[in-house]
């Protein structure tokens with residue numbers, strides 16, 4: 528008689544007592560997830576792409592925003608529709624220190640207060656007060672512009688000191704739009720068994736899809752994975768240092784902020800920040816950046832970014848191949864995949880802890 532194969536544990540997973548009981552799962556909805564994420568800071572632009580005097584549009588969690596930086600550096604994030612006739616303020620401009628709508632020229636200051644309505648014969652304080660924009664908390668940190676749609680939420684950004692240490696060098700990647708849900712993208716970033724296939728032309732065909740022993744620890748705000756990372760033997764020379772054996776520490780701050788710290792045998796270190804900012808239920812913009820330790824012995828930051836763009840674009844194609852476009856919010860029997868292998872341990876840890884994170888933020 529055939530014996531049922533026993534499942535091998537690939538990592539050690541320690542559940543933290545501060546998470547709600549994972550067995551008492553409720554049915555969640557995509558609306559629950561977006562509602563909970565409105566209480567978190569999400570990136571909407573690289574700071575360099577929003578210099579003084581610039582106005583842009585961004586869709587965050589299905590909410591269309593105008594984001595502007597005024598001449599004095601003040602930032603504004605607000606609902607994009609002009610309170611007059613609904614024209615998108617992202618098509619406006621900064622004029623004489625104020626945000627001006629492109630349609631009839633109404634003007635707003637950095638707090639969102641309407642300062643002038645050109646068609647009014649005389650200034651009307653009532654009309655001006657009624658025309659206040661609905662604005663949101665906005666700030667700049669780690670080279671990004673961040674917005675939090677629920678101002679009452681106490682959520683703070685995780686600490687990534689390497690991005691604020693003047694001895695380190697950091698470089699921003701160009702944000703990349705994925706035509707897939709944000710959880711597909713997080714799973715892809717946590718997945719180490721696709722390198723030999725999805726990245727055959729960049730990371731090399733010889734990458735071993737059998738993953739090393741991982742140590743996974745669950746924390747109140749997410750989880751951490753530690754593992755030795757074997758060298759990727761590849762016919763491609765560039766960038767050899769980045770493919771050499773190193774220790775990898777991956778930290779996921781729920782819901783979608785991940786850092787990877789790579790510690791190389793020569794003492795050099797590299798920290799990656801990676802955040803798929805949800806645009807809609809089925810699309811996200813991936814914000815990513817790289818910091819390298821002082822006197823890093825490896826490819827210069829520009830060529831690291833150039834190489835990483837090619838790798839990320841291969842990931843984008845894989846995410847966009849998947850059906851459905853987003854990982855189901857409620858697991859089917861057996862979990863979040865048809866046939867889950869030990870290599871999916873990290874992705875499953877993400878789905879389980881995210882589910883607990885969402886459960887704690889969803890009214891029962």
Ligand code: FES
Pocket residue numbers: 609610611612613614628629630631632633
């Ligand atoms: S729609 Fe903006 S000023 Fe009229």
Ligand SMILES: [Fe+2]
Pocket residue numbers: 715721725726838842
């Ligand atoms: Fe990848």
